[in-house]
Structures are given as structure tokens and as C-alpha cells.
Amino acid sequence: MTTGETSLLVSKPWLRPMVSVEHFRVKRRMTAAGVVRAMRKMGLGAGELGRAYDALNEMRLDGKCTKFMGVAGAMIPAGLRSLIAHMAKRGYMDALVLTGAGVTHDLMEGLGERPSLLRSDRTDEELLSKGVHRIYDIAVKRRSYTKLESFVKRVLRSMPPGSYGTYRVIEALGSAIKDRGSIVKQCLSSHIPVYSPGIVDSVLGSQIWARSEGRVKINVLEDMNHIVDKAWSSKRAGALFLGGGVPKHFILLAAHTAGRPLSYAVQITMDRPEHGGLSGAKLQEAVSWRKLLPGAKRADLICDASIALPLLVAALEERNRHKR
């Protein structure tokens, strides 16, 4: 029996017994929700996408659930920045965990530095000589990092010396950003803490290191403290993971430590499980770690999140019109 089935079932007791596959029927002017909902009784990835939609929908409507979102990978420069900010505004999350690079990318755009799509056949050697950094098919200018550095320096100067959790440093940085489209800015106004426990492992982290002049220290244990309180604060916990990495594990660990194994979980990743990395581990594995409830509503979606997330959120935004 494969992960597929079990992630469907052992672990989805609320599902009905064997049902027939319902073929996707295309209609005139289908909406995003129309497309996703028509996939619910399909097999393979499409069916999993349908279950991801249902799990996220129920999680969102559950007033007693603290919602976590974890984002790894280059999703922000790829074009999901506005969408994630929108999700923060619309109550899709109560806490956000980003990689250091994620915070870096959001802040740089907040300073007016936009990434580009690589549209030439330049080699990495040529890009290097032109001061362009590559993330697969995305280009980020070196000067964007220089601009970020002076911003970081300025903000750090404004902070009283001491030891801070990353969420507090990010708060300080976010409040100095004007751009309303920024994720950290939006989270600030929506009272959503943004954690980045791996921040030192990023350009931003090294800039904080270089510019803090020893005045500002980072104490990631304070982040752990704070996110565990967050999880404690309500009856249930749920999570949406884009990719794995530190964000996925930090959220699972917080849910476990707080005694709130996830009741809802949706993972969107392209990694695979056989070589044992947490990023590609099927959600069900987390049951044995008491990080996920056996009966949790969940979906393991094997898809590039830059494709799946826009489709899912566009569909979820219609939910009032599509009563179930």
C-alpha cells in the first residue's frame, strides 16, 4: 500500500468508502473554485489538490484553530509576494514562518527593488560580471542587497541594544517599510508574528551580523518561546506548508511542544520521501511524532507551489458563493 492511499485514508477516517472517479468536465468560463472542486473526485494529484482545498477551507472556518503558514524556497521572488500578503490580510494565518531569504526578498521589494525573469541565454559567469544573481530563472540584482544593507543598518541603529527573537527584529524592519504590498508590513498591521529561526543563514542574517556592531543580538530561543505560546493560545492548530526546510519543522515542533498536534495540515512540495529528508516526508509520518493528529484533515500535494497556491487561494476566495 503506498503513501498515497494511506495519506488518503488510514489517515482520513471521515472519508466515505470507495467512490467512483468523477471525470473532470470543462464548462464555459470556469472559475478557480469550479476547477478545483471538479477535481475532488479525481485520482492522483488532482484529487489531492481537491483535498487540499477542503482541508484549507475547513481550517479557515475553524474559529478555534491557530493557523500557521511556513514558506521555504524562492516563492516570494517567483511572484507569490502579493498573494501571501493578501492571505495575511484575509485571515489565512495567525503566524508565519519564513526562511531568512524569504524575509530578505520581501524587504528588498519593499525598498523598490524588484526581481526579474531571466530572458537571455547568459551564463552564470556573465550574470556574475553584470552583478545579477540567479535563482533558477529569476534574476536579483546585487545592488538590491546593497540597498537592503543600508536600510538594515539604519533600523538596527534605532533599536535599543539587547538580545531579540527574530520576530522582533523582523517587526522593527517591517515597521520601517512603507510599501503596503510587503508581507512583513501586512503581518505587522494584522498582528501576525513573522518568525525566521534560520535567519542567520541568509544575506539579511549576515548583514545583521555585520551591522549590529554587537548591539543587537539574536536569541532564537525567544522565537521558540513565542511560537509555542501562539500554539497554546487556542484549542487546535493547523498549518499550510510551502516546501519544507526550517519553516516546516519549526511549526511541527511548536505544535508538538505546545501539546497541539496539527488538526489540519496541507503540504505543497516537490521533494520526495525515500531519502529521509523532512522536506519530502509525507505528513503522515508526523503522526508518529505526535506533531499531527491521527485524524487530521490533510493533503500531501506534490506540486510546484507557484502553481498550486494561486489556484487554491483564488478558489478559496470564492467559498461564500460556493456553499457545500
Next chain:
Amino acid sequence: MTTGETSLLVSKPWLRPMVSVEHFRVKRRMTAAGVVRAMRKMGLGAGELGRAYDALNEMRLDGKCTKFMGVAGAMIPAGLRSLIAHMAKRGYMDALVLTGAGVTHDLMEGLGERPSLLRSDRTDEELLSKGVHRIYDIAVKRRSYTKLESFVKRVLRSMPPGSYGTYRVIEALGSAIKDRGSIVKQCLSSHIPVYSPGIVDSVLGSQIWARSEGRVKINVLEDMNHIVDKAWSSKRAGALFLGGGVPKHFILLAAHTAGRPLSYAVQITMDRPEHGGLSGAKLQEAVSWRKLLPGAKRADLICDASIALPLLVAALEERNRHKR
């Protein structure tokens, strides 16, 4: 420089120089086309999905292009049967290449046998004892194959003894199917040949072998002959590949043999290229084989086709409303 860039560029001369990433913006009641078109200036998979949409759209509007579609994997029992039949009806293809399993699955449903979604934690041992065959999370009943066998036997009896290309055997089978939802049936009425050069490598093939009593022989060289004529018949050729396998290679080979390297190509696969299999090979590799034009409009979409195809087709069906 990675495949990503090059598949974007070396090979996409019609594209403009570096452009800024445009973030996905969710709107009220977004349609499928709204979602896909909003991805066109995103990076990573979303951008590639946008390019797949553009390439398929232009291919469809090109009256001088013979359109091929190749389908590998379990896409039909997964829930794409109606969609592919719809595409045949709506002129998305002039020729279709299926695996033997693909033809088998379409015919079985044509006989009223539907696949199901596995919704229990049964092991394969239990499924075996219950006469249920598993395709990842899809269940197909053994008795469906028995039913198919008597149908095949009946049809073969009705055919004059001789040696046939697979497309002719499939024609005979399709004309005996009543179900209007059938892909082969629809292709028959739309004058779209359905080739299955690997047919012997399927339950259907072994049934033909078992039931033809030596009267009906399969001559796959006749398929090659016929599909090459198809490619010759117009100025340009284009293709949409779901997965790789025999369908992908057979179409590329026909385009090459006919002197019609593809002018449009969209590949939707989850396989990867590094270990040298054709299924995961990036389209660009086909340029060195004179199977794809250097300037072909193309997209290498790394996605489960059960997710990407419904979204793309739903979007393409709106094209009249969304003038470019």
C-alpha cells in the same frame, strides 16, 4: 546556465529581454484563464504554465499546423477521460497517441466499468483477494477486464482476417462502443486517428493476442506509415505531451521522419532529465535531433498532468473572451 533559462530563452527568441516579475494578484471570482494569465510573468513553474498556455493557444489557432497529442500514464482512469474527449471534439488535436493501457481504460469505461478512488487502508494483498487492481490511489476491478475481453473477442470476430495497424484495430473497437463519452469513439467521429504502437504491451494487447486466433495480426509499421503521412499533410506540426513514454517518442519520430520538426511543443511531466530517460528529457534536447525547431514555441511544465491539463484547457476554452 540551467535548463530553466535555456528552455526559456536560447530557445524562445521571440521573447523580450529581462522583464520584472509580476506578482500574482488574486481577484474576486477569478476564472481559470484569469489565474493562468496572471502567472505569465511569474518565475518557476507558474511562469512555465503561462508559457504552456500561450504555446497551446497559438498552436490551436494555427490553421497550417497538424496537432498531435500524446498521453502516457494513468491519466484516463484518474479523471481526464471526458476532458481528452472534449479536446478531440473541440479541435485540440488531429492525431492522438495512447499507451495500450490508455486505450484499455477508455474502452472499459465505454462498457460501463468505472474506476474508483481507494478510500480504505487495504493492503495490496487484500485488494488482490477482492479482485481489485491498484493504480496508485485508483482502483480498477478485475471483472472490468473480463468484460473487456468478451467485447474484444466479439469485435475481432467481425474483422476480416489480415494484418492491421493499431489505429485500425482501435477504430474497429471504437465503432463498437456506444458511450458518447469515449475518447476513441469521439476521435472516430472527429476523424482523428488513435495510434497505440505499444499496444501489445497492455492487457488489451494480450487479449488481442489471445482472442484473434491468428486471424488478426498487428502491423505497427502501418501506424508509422500513417502518422508520418499525417505529419506531412500540413506545413507545420505541434504537440502536447502528457508524460513521456512511447507516445512522446512516436510523435517526435514521426515529426522528424516527415521533415516537420515541431513548431510548438508543450510537455507536462514529473520525470527528471539527469538519468537520461526520454520521458524526463527537456524539450530542447529534441532540437539536436531535428525533432523540434530551434525557434519552436514551447514549455517544459514540471507538474502532475491531472492538475495542469484541466486548468490549461479550462483557460483555453475562454480564449474568445480574453483577446490578447
Next chain:
Amino acid sequence: MTTGETSLLVSKPWLRPMVSVEHFRVKRRMTAAGVVRAMRKMGLGAGELGRAYDALNEMRLDGKCTKFMGVAGAMIPAGLRSLIAHMAKRGYMDALVLTGAGVTHDLMEGLGERPSLLRSDRTDEELLSKGVHRIYDIAVKRRSYTKLESFVKRVLRSMPPGSYGTYRVIEALGSAIKDRGSIVKQCLSSHIPVYSPGIVDSVLGSQIWARSEGRVKINVLEDMNHIVDKAWSSKRAGALFLGGGVPKHFILLAAHTAGRPLSYAVQITMDRPEHGGLSGAKLQEAVSWRKLLPGAKRADLICDASIALPLLVAALEERNRHKR
């Protein structure tokens, strides 16, 4: 429960209960068998490699087992040609199933045309202009195909008109090759039939089509007939699959049709199962199809076969020295 566990266990009843991981200990001048055997009590891929070694070893020593080998992908030009020929000579297989490309690559080298490693940064456009075809990082010259074509023409002329199974056409081609290093040549002298049911889907197939002048017809049903007899011929059947595709399915189908579900099975592939393709399907799925015995000794090795096969065979060749 994941594929991992189940492929380990549900399906490996002969295994003992939970055992401690034994860490790999490097020693002076370790042999291939030393390396592989030291992996047997490791987890993840290494453990699976150890199980592949054990399953292949037992299969080889089982005198009542008909051994099948299926090869898909570009393993022959990648450098496994001599190794597979060696395996044929040393009794690792009783029947071999190749893709059409596999036969093509073996014959071309038999005619003195060797593939090269791409050692420049040429684009596919440049390779095209230089008459070089690319298979990921391997180069094959166009003129090698021209040379093959005249050879094929000559051999076909020597064959009496009629309809042939692919294994008979391959026999005729093999007997015309002088190179002792050829796989088909070696199989011929070792009385190992080489089937290629998807042959028409290859350059060789199109050359047969172009050069047979209608005198030589291919009847793949004869291949099915012949391979099923092969499977029938002994008490048990076993298989080693490099990649999936037609070779994997054709062998599974023959084992099923002959009423000899595999007692041993080792699959070496990089494909993944979630999107439903047979190539990436875990072996256990075949149990529900009565193509694999529930208690079969097996391994699902996620690895590039160009790495795993040399290591496994080098280790197996030492077995007499390493008694268990």
C-alpha cells in the same frame, strides 16, 4: 505507513522484527561486495541497495526461476553496454526486453560507432548544425544512424519475406554483427531472446519500416506468445528492471499471463509514484495485479541505474568468495 515500510515489510515476511541500524564502517581496500553488504542494515536507499543485492543473489542461485531483465532509458550509450552483455554471458538473465532505442544503440556500437561525452558548452542548435544528437550529456553522431541504416537494409534483404516477432528480427540483426561486445550478439550465443515490443517507436523501427519494402512485417503478438512460453517454462519467474516503460510492463504482463507472478523483483528507477505512471509505481502495487507474489523478495531502489547496476553486479560477481 509509507511505501518505504511496506515495500520493506508487509511484503517481506521473511524479514526479522525490528533490528538496530548498523552504521557503515569503511575499511582498507573495501571491495564492491564489502561496500554493498555493509549497507544491508542501513536505512533509506542504502538499505534498499542491500536488499536489491540479496534479492538478485537469491534469484541468480534459484535454478527453477526464469530470469527476466528489462532495460529502459539511455543506459547502453551511458556506458552499461559491456556490463549488460557480461550479465547475459554470466547467466543473470534468460530473456531480455529492450526499448527500440536500446537495440539501436547496441547495434550502432557493434558497427563501430561510439557515443561521446559532451565536453563543451555548445547549444542544441550548434549540435544540430554539427550533426550531433544529444542524450542529456551524451553525444551520438547522426552519421552513426546512416551507417546503421545500410546495415539494417542489408540484413532485411537477407530475410525471407514474412511477418516476424521483434525477437526474430533482432536475432537476424545480431547474427550479422561481428563485435563480440554486443549485447544482442552475446544474447544470441547464450540463447537469450531479446524482445523489443516497442521497436517501431525508434530509429531502428523507422528504418525497418523504410527499408523492408513491405517484405518484412513485424508481428509483436508473436513476441507476447514467445515470452509467455518463456515464463511458463519454469516454476518461478523473477525480474530486474532498469527504469520502467515498455520493458517493465511487458515483463510483468508476461509473468501474469503465464501464471507466474514474480517471486523476485528489483526495480532501479528515478521516477516517482504519486502521478500514477507505471515506471515510477512501487513494485508492491503489482501484487494487486497478480504480477508479483505477495511474499516476493524485492527491492525498490531509487537510484540512477548507471550508478547502482555496476556496483551491484561487481558485488554479485564476488559472491563465491563471500559466503553468507
Next chain:
Amino acid sequence: MTTGETSLLVSKPWLRPMVSVEHFRVKRRMTAAGVVRAMRKMGLGAGELGRAYDALNEMRLDGKCTKFMGVAGAMIPAGLRSLIAHMAKRGYMDALVLTGAGVTHDLMEGLGERPSLLRSDRTDEELLSKGVHRIYDIAVKRRSYTKLESFVKRVLRSMPPGSYGTYRVIEALGSAIKDRGSIVKQCLSSHIPVYSPGIVDSVLGSQIWARSEGRVKINVLEDMNHIVDKAWSSKRAGALFLGGGVPKHFILLAAHTAGRPLSYAVQITMDRPEHGGLSGAKLQEAVSWRKLLPGAKRADLICDASIALPLLVAALEERNRHKR
């Protein structure tokens, strides 16, 4: 042109022009080095493994190169603990970067708690009830974590209050471990710092958080400071990456910050690049970031590290016998 070629060439100017593929020839009692060296002129993954061997060999012999090793994923409980400790002892690295889980797993075994291989078809629900945590096919007992916790508590008590880099906390923990087989213990005696900038994102991190009673604070910026000095300390830098995650990025960032872009780099991962995660990014991308020298000797090996590392190290240990 694919990543394959370019990772081979654009970026490997020292390589000769097109060379013929040399087929793998199996010999009696082949050693690990015999196997790996016979793969050097093969294509696909085998050729890359051969290049990984060459790059690691040259890196090891380069007295002016600071060698970094990064380990992500479950490689330690999978069975690579002794091998990595051996590599530390034998001078394969000057600095090691682990995930928090990596340190946790090494310490737990140091306390006598060994992981097991899952050898039953238990579900995760059953494992949970039995106090067993699952990492794909590896089992770790809950009580092992309890044992670790009291150990951590004891060690933290012995440390003077203050703020520490993770490498100093790991030093303290390592010196309290008796087991000579421990990686952190071995690194301590070999004067190799062990960094774990993402430590808070692990059970160990949460135990430090829970047990430090605010006396011991973690300051990851001190790790950055220390590893950058390490990179500065010699003329060149090189790295071996098992998987990606924080260890990969932290090393690349240190090399960049210290003005020592890597001169040698070998990456062993199963992740793929198209969706933009750093873990799956081809090494060449790092050239545009000035983290890798354009002419660096490198290999992007797509393989489960539990298979590739033992084979590579067993081969490298023979190098004195195999002069080039």
C-alpha cells in the same frame, strides 16, 4: 543546453574536448575505487559520481584549502554516523555544519540509544502508541529523547551563564559524551568546529530552550563570525554537501562573506531545481552569487547520499594505492 552539460563544462574548463564513452567493465574482486574510477568516462549519474570522486580527491590533497562539510537530512540515523566521524578523523573536513536534528541523532547514539530499521507493517498510529518515532523506514524511540533531555540539562548546568554560538554549546555537549564513535566527540578531538545555526529548529534546540532556565542563550551571529574566520584562514575553500537546507546555504554564505568562493564543490542530493529551492539548485547557480568560482571543480550528484557517500569514501581511502 541542459544543466547536465553546463555543470559538466562551461564550468569545467580544465576538461578535455569530446571523449568517447568508456563502458563499465566488471572485473574479479573490484574495489570501491575500481568501481568509481571505471565510471569516470561514463555518461549520466555514473560520470558525475566519477567527477565527484576526482573533485573530492583533489580537494583533500589541497593543503591550502579549508574544507567544509554540510549534512542535512536523516543521514546519521540512516547509518552514516561512523563514516562521517571517520571522515573527521581522516582530515576530510576542517569545519562541519549539521542540522539540529543531526546533532540530536549523534548525541542520542552517544548516550547508547540506537535507531532501528522498521521491520513491520505498523501504521504511524501504532508507532505513536508504542512510543516510536518514524523517519521514513527508520525508528527512533521516544525514550531516547527523554534520555537526551536529562543529559542536555546536566551539561547546560555546567556552563557559565551567557550567550553562546551553537558551536560552543555543541563543544560542551560533545566533551560530555564518552562514546568515541560520536561525530561531535571526534570533531572536538580533531579541532573541527561543528556549527548548527538552525539548532533551535530541533528537539535539541527546544530542550536547550526548556532547560537553560535563561542562563544559556544562543547567539547564532557568533557562529557566522567564527565560520567566516575559518574560511578566511586559508587561500581556498571547498565543500561537500549532503543534501541542502541550512548547512548548504550557511557554508555558501560564509565562503561568500569571507571572499573565498568555493574552489571545489560536490553536492549529493535528490532534490530538483525547477521549483527554485536552494537545496535542489545546481551548484553552477552559485557562480552568479560569487559563492563558487567559475572554474571550480565540482559535481552535482543526483543520488541518495546513503548510497553515494560510502562508495565515494571507500574509494577515496584507497587513493594512495591508486596513483593517477
